[in-house]
Amino acid sequence: MIDDLDLGFDEPERGEKGRHRRGFRKGKGKSGGGRGKTFLALLMALLLLGTIGGGAFYGFDRIQNYFVTPDYDGSGAGEITVEIKNGALLADMADALVAADVVKSQKAFIEAAEANSRSKNIQPGTYKLRKQMSGANAVTAMLDLKNKIVNGLTIPEGRTSFNIYKLLSEKTKIPVKNFQAAAKDPEALGVPEWWFKRDDGKKVVKSIEGFLFPDTYEIPPKSTAESILKLMVNRFLSVSGEMKFADRVQEERKVSPYEALIVASLAQAEAGNKDDLGKVARVAYNRVYGEFPCNCLEMDVTVNYWLEATGKPTKTSAEMNQSELLDTTSPYSRKLRGMIPTPINNPGKQALEGAMDPPSGKWLYFVAIDKQGHSAFAETYEEQKRNEAKAKEAGVI
Structure with a gap:
């Protein structure tokens, strides 16, 4: 085949020698043989080049696909x-x-x-x-x-779990009982087991209260009560983790994270102004762990939590009767020695910060003194009485 190709392409340049060879073959009686071979050689050359070219194109296409990002064209x-x-x-x-x-x-x-x-x-x-x-x-x-x-829903700071279930039910049409059932096992919703350890010797009550972080949530379609509560717990863990809340309260406050979470909820409920969250937290620490006669909280908000938990309407301090204020049978009694069993609401980030890093002070008492919610803080009961007089003059109490 190489000879044929050589003849086909070189013959015009061979001069006399080429013509002599062609004439010699013709003399052998093979008329037109040189021309036929030339045509065959041309045909085979074209086929060969086509094969090489096709292979090269296929290889290029494969390489191009490797380097070019597979992508659709247009807006779909x-x-x-x-x-x-x-x-x-x-x-x-x-x-x-x-x-x-x-x-x-x-x-x-x-x-x-x-x-x-x-x-x-x-x-x-x-x-x-x-x-x-x-x-x-x-x-x-x-x-x-x-x-x-x-499909957003804002959960305000300081709402109890009972109130949150109602808000979620109104938004999602999922029955309240579904949220109540899902909340029975906080660890299944993502709360780590170590959160329910206490340093004060009190019995541990595993409650979802305190772990449903107040925020605005996008509720995905087809959500369940369990998936929504998990979303809120995960948000709490993210925020408290970024703050290093658990580590800092153990190192600096010398209390368990759960007890500090309870204090944050108390501050969220009692402080009428965000500026006072840390000071209220300090009062709670001082009363329970400091030199306070009963080492009890004596906060009306704990009474209200028990009322709500037992399906009764909540009240203002002025509306509460003596049996409610002095009740010693309730696990959330004002006179209960030591820290109450669980948080009483779901505190926001600023309340957590207040419980984690409260200002220094020996305050044991506080009272609201203006209509903006600011409180006056006192170390002694005598000083507290003077602050209460100021509050009365301002028409606050």
């Missing part, structure tokens, strides 16, 4: 909802979008997000998107709040 079609969970990284978001066939590849979304400086504003939640979108279009769609399914 149809409609689908995708949930982006709390704490999701770009890779986690990409996985959720690929699974829903919103984007073609994880790489397509990540590259588009990294190219868009606003992508850091993509929030957890549920989004209404289209199928088979380009990575860039998916990022743009998730930054448009019109595509986010908003």
Whole structure:
């Protein structure tokens, strides 16, 4: 074949020698043999070049696919909802979008997000998107709040678990009893077992109270009572963990984290102003662990918690009768020696900070002295009586 190819391509340049050879063959009686071989050689050369070219194209296509990001083209079609969970990284978001066939590849979304400086504003939640979108279009769609399914609910600071169940039920239409049932096992909802250890020798009562962190939550579609409470517990653990709440109260306050959480709830309930959260916490510590005659709290808010827990209406201090104020049978009695069994509400971050790092002071008493909720604090009962007189003059009590 090499000879044939050589003849086919070199013959015009051979001069006389080439013509002599051609004439010699012709003399052998093989008319037209040289021309036929030339045609065959040309045909085979073209086939060979085609094969080489086809292989090269196939290889190039494979290499190109390796380096080029698989991506859909355009804004997609149809409609689908995708949930982006709390704490999701770009890779986690990409996985959720690929699974829903919103984007073609994880790489397509990540590259588009990294190219868009606003992508850091993509929030957890549920989004209404289209199928088979380009990575860039998916990022743009998730930054448009019109595509986010908003089912938000704000839990105010200082609400009891009983009140929170009602708020959640009104928003989600999930029965209150479902939340009550889910709350019976706080550890199943994510509260670590070590949170229920106390240093004061009191019996441990495992309650969800205190762990349902007040915040605004996006309630995902098809949520259950259990999944919602888990969401709130996880938020509490994140916030308290960032604060190093447990470590600091043990090292600096010399009390268990659970006892400090109870103090935070007391401060949240008693302080009429955020400026006083730390001071109220200090009073609680001083009364229970300091030089206070009964080492009891003597706070009306604990009475109200017991009323609510037993299905009775809560009251103002002025409305409470002597039997309620002096009741010693209640586990939340004002006269109970030591710290009460559980938190009495779900405190916010500032109340936690107040219990973790209260200002120094020997205060044992306090009373609201203005209509903005500010309190005056006293070390002695005589000083407290003078502050109460000021409060009366201001029309507060």
